[in-house]
Amino acid sequence: MAKQTPFFTSISRLYPHVRPILPRLFMGLACALLASVVALAIPQVLRVLINESLKPGGSSRAVWIASLVVLGLGIAEAGLVALRRQFVINPATTVETRMRVSLYGHLQDLTVSFHDRWGSGQLLSRAMTDLNFLRRWMAFGAIMLVVTTLTVVIGVAVMFSMSWQLALIFLTAAAPIMAYGFRFRARFSKATRRSQDLAGDLATTVEESVHGIRVLKAFGRGREALENFNEQAEELRRTEIAKARHLAVFSLVVTLLPELALGAGLVVGVVLAARGELSIGALVAFFATAAVIAAPVEFSGMLLAMAFTAKAALDRHFEVMDSVNTIASPESPRRPAVLKGALSFNHAGFAFEDAPDKPVLKDITLDIRPGETMALVGITGSGKSTLLQLVPRLYDVTQGSITIDGVDLRDFSVEELRSVVAVAFEDTTLFSSSVRDNVLLGAPGSGAPGDGAANNGSGGRSAEALEEVLAEALDVAQAHFAYSLPAGVDTLIGEEGLSLSGGQRQRIALARAIAAQPRVLVLDDPLSALDVHTEERVEARLREVLAGTTTLIVAHRPSTVALADRVALLEDGRIAAVGTHAGLLAENSHYRHIIASLDRGPRDLDSELSALEAEEISQ
Structure with missing residues (x-):
């Protein structure tokens, strides 16, 4: 198992590759963030509607206006999501292609002794699967991880502005989630790296079996080859199940604890509303805002999994790119005055x-x-x-x-x-x-x-x-x-x-x-x-x-x-x-x-x- 490096140390090595496309990535991030802000604005419209328009003597015209505002905000959110994709998909695929070509060129330069040590399947998985992971993370995972974090921060600030008591109850779920998050990171990162290495070994076995199919058939060793492949595939399956189990437990934690906090908050909120310390509109807006935040929180498990997978893919990529070509041209090449061939x-x-x-x-x-x-x-x-x-x-x-x-x-x-x-x-x-x-x-x-x-x-x-x-x-x-x-x-x-x-x-x-x-x-x-x-x-x-x-x-x-x-x-x-x-x-x-x-x-x-x-x- 390769030595684990800090997450941000690994991700920082991606910077030279993404630097040319940073403006478009930032525009995609801005679109995604605006879409989240628009989603958070909808509960505020509902608060105004309930407090001002649905009271006795309220105008039905205000209801129609509020409905049109909500509709407009929904259309704006959908448009911003589509715009985010337009900004990031093309540059992300460009970076993927350039990194793949760079890797292939480096493999051409590396010495025969390097290729003697490395299985072809390992190199193939780094050139294809790992870079595919990176492209998806650049185009989606990284942006949404930032947006999710900012959405939760902004949403919690809005919740505090409506009711600091209910917001504190909601935040009580954050401490155990953060504590378990550190444990999840260590376990999932290790399982992800092992899974990608096993997938490379499996690809090597497939390639060797295909190239040696005549030998396997001639000696009647197809069953033995299948058994060996089955053992490797089973080990990969167990590793993938371990990954899924870690992710499932984390998803359970980040879903269950906020829901329990909201349940407790609902009881407290009804009491506050009954005492007149909280308006009905604010209570509805609070829980509507909590619903908007709940989706990113539940989604955070998958986003963290993508981030750790991308980190492992980067580590594997640079394991190859960091290999030094010891057989290279000198700075000042020489050649014979007359080439005879002695x-x-x-x-x-x-x-x-x-x-x-x-x-x-x-x-x-x-x-x-x-x-x-x-x-x-x-x-x-x-x-x-x-x-x-x-x-x-x-x-x-x-x-x-x-x-x-x-x-x-x-x-x-x-x-x-x-x-x-x-x-x-x-x-x-x-x-x-x-x-x-x-x-x-x-x-x-x-x-x-x-x-x-x-x-x-x-x-x-x-x-x-x-x-x-x-x-x-x-x-x-x-x-x-x-x-x-x-x-x-x-x-x-x-x-x-x-x-x-x-x-x-x-x-x-x-x-x-x-x-x-x-x-x-x-x-x-x-x-x-x-x-x-x-x-x-x-x-x-x-x-x-x-x-x-x-x-x-x-x-x-x-x-x-x-x-x-x-x-x-x-x-x-x-x-x-x-x-x-x-x-x-x-x-x-x-x-x-x-x-x-x-x-x-x-x-x-x-x-x-x-x-x-x-x-x-x-x-």
């Missing part, structure tokens, strides 16, 4: 934040010449994938340095570094867009996916040039199957590309890395899901394309190793040997053991069928 690891080491005393990589020293292809070989868990992720600065080295053409990666601007370095991961991630947008994701001059730049050249390159890049990338990756999809390369491939086979997704990801036309290409076993024949064709085309590109590739197959000019052997987080494939086979027993155990190539039937179709088309 990649060097200089006594580089790395350890994860949660285990700084257990380094994954130790004293890595490795030089890769411009245009050279270096294969990285090692047993599972030796740190190969981690080493590759240091090159585009998905993680930063914790000791030593990595340079491109003599310039430390940390001296590059992050944007430029990631335009120089392209990556294809073994665990392929595609986006819910077209094949074209996925392949041209990092292509120079393509613009952002889905913005049309790839089609109209608005990103700086002509449509014809982008088509050439797309065609070459698909050809190198042997992803010709894309043209046979229902809408060709404009086919939407669905969430994470799961409508494609593993081999197809991997080839699209490889094409994406190639289309980026980088100086340094990092490939994390990009051919693992391909059949042998497709792999041979991909490797043949890669030799042509990678001729001028420095390439570091993790190899899990002898055929992939054969693609490289040299091989680096990684053992226990260290570079144990560097040489040619033939030389290491002759000199290093550990290397021979690894090569002998490497996968000889799985069969991706979908890939093979696609390859046969491509051959038939070419013939």
Whole structure:
């Protein structure tokens, strides 16, 4: 459970976001307050009507006048309520949108290590549910909480002006309500925060189950997944019931005590009226005013609940926004005078934040010449994938340095570094867009996916040039199957590309890395899901394309190793040997053991069928 902060400390952090819309919020507050004052004026009209017009010899004309005044006040109140909504709804939704966009942008900037620690459902609930709470509280809860407080204060002052004895009786209910309010605040705030955290965990479980539905079905674990989900949902239900119970007890207190006070006041008021110390009109007006105040008082429980929910939502929002991006561009970025692509690891080491005393990589020293292809070989868990992720600065080295053409990666601007370095991961991630947008994701001059730049050249390159890049990338990756999809390369491939086979997704990801036309290409076993024949064709085309590109590739197959000019052997987080494939086979027993155990190539039937179709088309 996160540390609880004072209510006003949390709410004050909202000020920079609402400052541009404060004038409209104040106008909405003024309209709401005027509506309450109008409602409080109606009992005063009734007092005058009873005391002056309904006495013997009174005029019926006065009754009609009073009725029209009450009608006018009612219409004015309704108009002011409608005006309040007009003033606050649009700016509140604008603030919500800006905060949501700001949160998304910050999530894009934060490091991979941050996302390793956070569940996606927690981030999703903060971006959607929590900000929705804040918008409703800004547009309604905050304003009505202020108006309710002022309405009660003004109403009590008016009641004192009519009868201080009855007003004191009414105020006797305030002390126990305030005392219980402090207890309610502590309990409800804690339950609200727990509820929102549990909702985030539940969202993470749903997302994981949907993404892993094939695994759950294949292993027949749907029932176990359901039971786990049911336990989480039940815990959330219990927390929501606890919230409702706290709110119900508070509502009981704030409703029952004023009603009891009014009952006692009615007895005293009748006695005062009988003695002539209070007019009948004043007595009626007093209880009419009390009725006007009673509604806000009863409503205060819900308004306080909204306030505490908004406070918890703000705390959760700023938990993310306060996270520091430790991988950022320097104030004065550098770049090589001539970008050749020489990649060097200089006594580089790395350890994860949660285990700084257990380094994954130790004293890595490795030089890769411009245009050279270096294969990285090692047993599972030796740190190969981690080493590759240091090159585009998905993680930063914790000791030593990595340079491109003599310039430390940390001296590059992050944007430029990631335009120089392209990556294809073994665990392929595609986006819910077209094949074209996925392949041209990092292509120079393509613009952002889905913005049309790839089609109209608005990103700086002509449509014809982008088509050439797309065609070459698909050809190198042997992803010709894309043209046979229902809408060709404009086919939407669905969430994470799961409508494609593993081999197809991997080839699209490889094409994406190639289309980026980088100086340094990092490939994390990009051919693992391909059949042998497709792999041979991909490797043949890669030799042509990678001729001028420095390439570091993790190899899990002898055929992939054969693609490289040299091989680096990684053992226990260290570079144990560097040489040619033939030389290491002759000199290093550990290397021979690894090569002998490497996968000889799985069969991706979908890939093979696609390859046969491509051959038939070419013939």
